[in-house]
Amino acid sequence: MSKGLFLVFAIALLWSCQPKETKWAGQAPAKRVSTLTRPIQYQLKKTFDLGNGIFLSNEFDGARLNGVALTGENEVTVLITPENTPVNASPWYAFKIWSTTSKDIDLKITYNEGVGHRYYPKLSADGKNWTKVDSTVYIADTASIANGEQPKFCSFSLSLSPDTTWVSAQELIVSKDINKWAAGLAEKEYVSMAELAKSKEGRTINYLQIGNPDSKKMLMVLSRQHPPEITGWLAMQAFIERICTDDELSEKFRNEYNIFLVPCVNPDGVDNGHWRHGAGGIDLNRDWDDFNQPETRAVNKFMKSKVADGSKFYFAVDFHSTQHDIYYTVAPELKGNMPGLVPKVLTAMGEEIPGYDPNIDPSSVDELRISSTLSIFHEFKAETVTFEVGDDTPRDFIEKKGKLTAENLMKIMLED
Template structure:
């Protein structure tokens, strides 16, 4: 006899679903957990269904659940995603900290796994989860090392804190902006951002040239609700945040926009924006050189330098393009500030060691490229903005 149990939880945990069979129990009652329904079919397979939080939605199916059994045995599990193809390869863990890939197969029913279960929970996830606490711990550690003060730039739909930090000096006018984790399941992009920021902070602390000229705003985790709730793509406000940088309908994007408005209202000049993501393969989505942005060749120069530094290990894939009216972060920087916006995408299945290696070189070469760019270059094609008199 199959018995279903619907678990209702507060904002502090995801609205998780669990189900119990005669000897097997499935649960997603933990942060980032995702499981919508399950059944035992006539072939003895446990069929688990994972639904997108909203429709339409990009096909980025997220799954994260635990399973245990009153007796040790092997069970067959099928994961289904409401008609979407599984994007992430399954990983398993006994402690939610150490994760290993597991063999799988796919067919018209979904993704099939064989799991060895016991009375201790076995966890299965689309990617190794990077939870909100990881960001809090990283911010605290980095703040102690580099003596900056994290601050609350805004609150999410559910009232969760959106933390940020700046590196700034009062006389600096040029600002560089970094944003991460707009899309909850894109954890390889989060791995890249942590490594990028580690190198960025260490390099600028040891060499004062960059911070004697540029200010920096960093918002590492813009979508804490989506992370906590185990969303595929959206915020708790039912919006893809990387499609909201035109209407700013969500408190998460509005918080950043308001801070940027404060910069420009105070006479500051935003010179570049970059956000970190994951997709099927490594790629940098950039603004074409023939767009009215300044300086025209800066990102091409940076990526060429990155390619030189990582030759033999990494192939830089630069894909210029525009997306007017879609509310994409990089397009917002090109349209509003007439400067480069870049989307730094990491392949879903890239090894973390390689991702960190590339990200560290990306940070160092970007710093060097920005240092070598004269201040007046950021105004060449921006006819509405005047270059600073000094």
């Protein structure tokens, strides 16, 4: 048996001896950091000509490609770097590649020193419909994995032709797609769209108002503070579309409640293909106490204006993505405007999905109020949850969870 093969067997054996899957403990509580604006590095937007008939481009919204080289006869290596550092290691990439004549290459995706590969690559012929790279042609830095380290690169074979192939970390959903989806919903008589504010780079941050605008009972829904977090976006989309369904439950809910949605809190980060930050070089989800960035400040100001007449936020949710599905809630001892609502909804949702036990992770009582949901809980007493979806959670399951969460939320909020 070769050394390599032995290693594969040894790893497989160790893996099979692991205890049955335990719940993921989630991220450590966020630490306070300065959220004052810092510079970001813009990508050089261009078509890269490798000289042998192979071309790559980052000239589109959401693209991230910082460098590329021909590193073998048929090997193309790309370099992906973040907008600035320090930054959470969620290395987003997206670019187009084509060749003048058909040829097979190995495409290697690398990052700056110390960054681990995270997103399994997806391919598209039109930038809209995506498939995962075939696992039989995919390698993720086996040497690092065998050392118990994060893979530093991934590599896969790819057939090039004059037709463009899009390569991306996740499905590409940028601000114009989001605004188009929102405008489509706003055609319904009970949905309206308006401008919340401008982002740092002057992009429009829209919000939707859904349901009864005269109701004093409100909800707030947020998404895309973190640009690459597409699975969170997909859950949000299913959640909102369920609330906008024309059935008895939703109609009753929309008559009773006034729902606000900011579908893209960070359009600059999304369109610039950022790993994490806004155009101010800051993780927006650490700025909910200091409000140094225009995007977070705008959402907070909007919510303050809505409670000025005595209206109340009863529920708020912020959709994100991480390694595994998890729900960050406030400490159960802390009572908001509808105590117990969030755990009740998540448990009821879980009960409708055979074999699914939602991983609910409450914060400690004194956790810092620097993230959206803890800030919104403390300032507005809305019952809040950070709804985290795994990067690789099957897309149909994401849709199901988003929909069932909305359904159970509506039922439970109508009972009270």
